[in-house]
Amino acid sequence: MRAYYTADREKFFSDSDDQILGELARANTFALDLEQKGAWLQQIPILRNALMAIDAFTLYFEFTIPRMGKRADAVVVIGDCIFITEFKVGSEGFDRHAIEQVEDYALDLKNFHAGSHHLSIVPILVATRAKTSLKSQPELALDHVSKPLLSNVIDLGDILRNAAAPHRHRQLDVAQWASSGYRPTPTxxxxxxxxxxxxxxxxxxxxxxxxxxxxxxxxxxxxxxxxxxxxxxxxxxxxxxxxxxxxxxxxxxxxxxxxxxxxxxxxxxxxxxxxxxxxxxxALARDQSARTGRSKKHVERDVRAFIxxxxxxxxxxxxxxxxxxxxxxxxxxxxxxxxxxxxxxxxxxxxxxxxxxxxxxxxxxxxxxxxxxxxxxxxxxxxxxxxxxxxxxxxxxxxxxxxxxxxxxxxxxxxxxxxxxxxxxxxxxxxxxxxxxxxxxxxxGVSMRSFRAETLSGFVAHLLNGEAEAARTAFAQLTAYPIVITRDLNVARCWLRRKARGTERYGLVASSGAYRLKSEGLHVKASIEPANWFLNDREDVRSSWYLEDVATEFDVQGLELDWVGVCWDADYRYSDDGWQHHKFAGTKWRHVNDAFAQLYLKNAYRVILTRARQGMVIFVPKGDADDPTRPPGFYDATYAFLKACGLQDL
The missing domain is CATH 3.40.50 (Rossmann fold)
Structure with missing residues (x-):
């Protein structure tokens, strides 16, 4: 069931509040508490007032967002534009977490709902006690997902009417849209x-x-x-x-x-x-504690028995x-x-x-x-x-x-x-x-981590095998999965921050043998705390968001981020003879001759090159002619080979 309650204009304005509430309650599979009932009873009249001037629309209350295991408060389809509306009942301001939540809903539909791939999607956050609206005009990105609009109750009708104006007279088969395939790929x-x-x-x-x-x-x-x-x-x-x-x-x-x-x-x-x-x-302990109200300490015992x-x-x-x-x-x-x-x-x-x-x-x-x-x-x-x-x-x-x-x-x-x-x-x-x-x-056999690039593993395999032409051919198929290259770490950081929206997560990764990235401020020997790095809020300096602590293949294997900055060192470097394997010991790089050790190093780069769901930037340092541990020659050939594989400079 896509939504708890669905109605066109005629039905929505003819159904009583009690009728709508009854449909919502019957569809709800959880115990209906007074807080939820009160929220619905406030949302219904707010939407009636806001949609009064719209002559045709379809409304969905409690619309399923499967990948996130949640439901959007209301989705309104006007013409060929989708408005995802999230209410914060009793709130006087626009909380960052709430803004990210409604933007996540919009991105989820855009990325995983077949009927929404080519439509404009506008997320709206409504704070019911806010005195003013902070953002009322859509700003559509290249994929036609707007930055969230921030509305109070009074302005919601005008915001919907103005934003829908370019779309109101375009035709969309709403039933087909709602029932179209949903292809979620959760982390x-x-x-x-x-x-x-x-x-x-x-x-x-x-x-x-x-x-x-x-x-x-x-x-x-x-x-x-x-x-x-x-x-x-x-x-x-x-x-x-x-x-x-x-x-x-x-x-x-x-x-x-x-x-x-x-x-x-x-x-x-x-x-x-x-x-x-x-x-x-x-992650399970935090989530279960929040869901059940039990202390995290008690929940952890059950989680530890399961994993x-x-x-x-x-x-x-x-x-x-x-x-x-x-x-x-x-x-x-x-x-x-x-x-x-x-x-x-x-x-x-x-x-x-x-x-x-x-x-x-x-x-x-x-x-x-x-x-x-x-x-x-x-x-x-x-x-x-x-x-x-x-x-x-x-x-x-x-x-x-x-x-x-x-x-x-x-x-x-x-x-x-x-x-x-x-x-x-x-x-x-x-x-x-x-x-x-x-x-x-x-x-x-099909990668579902990189939902934009199911063929990513093939491209990475060709790259690590030194097959530039085959890698270039595979890269040409990655049309929706950007992979770029830079010699400037700060440029890489800016690219990651610019690409990510909502709660899309990004971070820096490197091989555990990338010791000379220390000159760039990246200390692979300074171990991270994976739970903090992957789970903590963007305001926490220990989190991946801060782009300060770099994770190695041992930290990230089996896990993933939306956007990744891969930091390449001279341990795995390219030359005229193909890929060369090195280990930094004491004050210099030494050749790795053991076949299994070479395999482990190659696989380390395979791991860090396959952590991103949506795209990555590869940072190859320029080196320093005055530093014998990182002369430019250790990096330039690697950079040239990656370019030969099809990657473009930022």
Whole structure:
């Protein structure tokens, strides 16, 4: 249901206040409190007065904004212009958060509602006790979304009439507009909040032909779980996907669905990505506390049980033979689980377990194998995402299954044989085993993070492979996704601030080895607090908004921003021989010769180049001829290569 109440001019002026209130109350799925009822009873006469002079319109009360999990107070369609009206009942001023909220609604419709792509959209904030209106004339951007108008009750009618004048006599099939496809692509933080609040994933995620695979993947995994449960089997699913394709969204949805409708299974979401866990936990705790009125401290206990750090899960079971309460576990970024060498060294040195001699995948499977009846393990695998020493990729999972868990059934994406997933080239023999079933439904091939650029991952792959011509061809397809380049960091900052509207978030990212960006005021060794950087308000100096603290690949993997400034250093530099790998040690750059270390550095840049949903600016320093650690030659060839890939200067 697109709105709680819909009416043309005739119906709106013939329905009584009680009739309208009755329709709104019947459509409302939550308990109707007196505050909400009072707000509606004030909004109805305000809109009657404001729309009196408009001879034709369609009004929607409580219009759904699915990606945000919210509803706009009122949407009025006049001619071919959409007015999104948000009321702040009892307010005497125009709060910045309220201004951003109504602008977010407008941008959400523009970006994700098919019927609104080519229409003018004017957001209006009405403060019911404001004495004056602060902004009454639309200022349309290039995408025909106006800056928010700020109106009091008295001026609302004149503002609507004047703003609608150029549009009143243009035809629009309003019913078709309202029912047209909605293709939301929430950030992982927005998705986690909505899913944890028991929204269905289909309400917040795209369901168009390009992204239908997400639903198929979830349905396939649900069928595997049900089969394991009914036949008392142990199963593992390997789900692959390009960066931003929705692997984490699928995993969170599986965990929330199983927890809600199958309480006996105690499904949980595990990740070895510490920053992702911290950010999602903090976001859910803040949101649930605000929704329920419970203290954040009490809410955090429930959130921690739902989203767990995989290393803490491991440590809890390493010292005991306890059977886990969870029958379904989702391992996010399972390719980053530790090798036998890394896990054994850590557990012996840090946890005092002298006889620990297993890889992380082997141990985690052994814990779940303690169940006497059934269990399902879902492993979400990102291609080309290993970024740290000791990360196993798929090889350790496959080795453990072959050695100890031949009684488990394996369901896998056929993509696991591709080089980005199969680092040790042993997947082809693995999939020949009778216990393995392949399915295309377990691969997510379309990026939904960059809703303006589904082909971004292809462009980045060509760029990092040194394929300038192929990158240029791919870049030409990114018509709605700006990528620009500059040699001036302040120019990059200005571009980010200018591009972002509403609460669209921006920030600076760099490789963790970008030590000589310190000369530009960017200290990658000064660690950020990811929850503050991703979640705090723009007035908080610790937040990404301030464009002071730079996040590395370890901070941002699995997360995203709307607009990103990628800061490029000489650790990954271009030359006539292609990309060169370096590490800054002591007072100079040293060549990186180890093949895995080279791969980790390449993947670090893959991660930071795929964090932006709407566009990015790449900053390449000019260097300094008087500084032997950053002469211009370390940067100029990189800049020239990026230009050869199609990027234009700011």
């Amino acid at each position: 992982i933080i927005e998705a986690a909040r909505a899913l944890y609040a028991r929204h269905d994933v289909r309400d917040i995620a795209r369901s168009d032909a390009d992204a239908i695979n997400l639903s198929r993947t979830q349905d396939y995994i649900a069928a595997v779980i049900e089969d394991a449960k009914s036949h008392q089997r142990k199963t593992v699913c390997f789900v692959t996907g390009v960066p931003g394709a929705g692997k984490t969204l699928a995993g969170l949805n599986i965990a929330t669905q199983r927890s809600e409708s199958h309480a006996d299974e105690h499904a949980t979401f595990l990740s070895g990505n510490g920053p992702l866990v911290d950010v999602l936990r903090e 767990q750090n995989i290393h803490h899960f491991r440590d809890d079971y390493a010292g005991s033979a306890t059977i886990p309460s969870e029958h379904v576990v989702v391992f996010d970024e399972a390719q980053r689980a530790w090798t036998r060498t890394q896990a054994s060294k850590f557990m012996q040195a840090k946890r005092g377990i002298a006889d620990f001699d297993m890889s992380e995948p082997e141990f985690l499977l052994s814990v779940m194998d303690r169940h006497p009846d059934w269990c399902t393990v879902v492993c979400l695998i990102g291609g080309g995402q290993e970024i740290n020493t000791g990360e196993a990729g798929l090889s350790e999972w496959m080795a453990a299954i072959r050695a100890r868990f031949t009684h488990w059934r394996v369901y896998a994406s056929g993509q696991i044989v591709q080089p980005d997933y199969d680092l040790n080239h042993d997947a082809r023999s693995f999939i020949q085993q009778d216990q393995v079933t392949l399915s295309d439904d377990l691969h997510l």
